[in-house]
Amino acid sequence: SQKIEQNSEALNIQEGKTATLTCNYTNYSPAYLQWYRQDPGRGPVFLLLIRENEKEKRKERLKVTFDTTLKQSLFHITASQPADSATYLCALVPTDSWGKFQFGAGTQVVVTP
């Protein structure tokens, strides 16, 4: 069966450190993968998109990698700040089902001063 797995345990990290989140998928062949941020009581907000032929993508303090061999994406927040505390979701769209976004359950990040 198709699955998207993210670490269900919250990631507690000290301010200034790098947070690394994992998104693993099985039985998908996505052309691209996306990351979203969700704050409590709010809808997810799009952060980054990475294509299958891109190894790495950066946006300010965020970095995403995409390894189609390992079927894994890593999401890094460098120099983390308390304002980065949120739940981060990965999402992919199967190439044979445009529009059918598939989301992981998300990983909560807590950055302490």
Add this chain to the structure above:
Amino acid sequence: ETGVTQTPRHLVMGMTNKKSLKCEQHLGHNAMYWYKQSAKKPLELMFVYSLEERVENNSVPSRFSPECPNSSHLFLHLHTLQPEDSALYLCASSQEVGTPTDTQYFGPGTRLTVL
């Protein structure tokens, strides 16, 4: 108003009630979506509309009935719900279904509690 708005933000209903959730997008997008989000679970895609035509119905029970009168508005009509339907219902829009770089713009959600 900008982005995607949803009303009401909170809704408590009994199992015999009928209610509707409303979503409006101000982004000029052609696609709209309904998702269900339960605690600690992935977002579940419920319905997809492209230019007011339903293109996906993800095996959703008939007690949920969507309506898309135009590309800016989306409704979810609810009737005879069950307690397990209690969740956060999120509406989203995107530029165009079927483009490789399509991304979702979400509303704030409606927190639904079924008693």
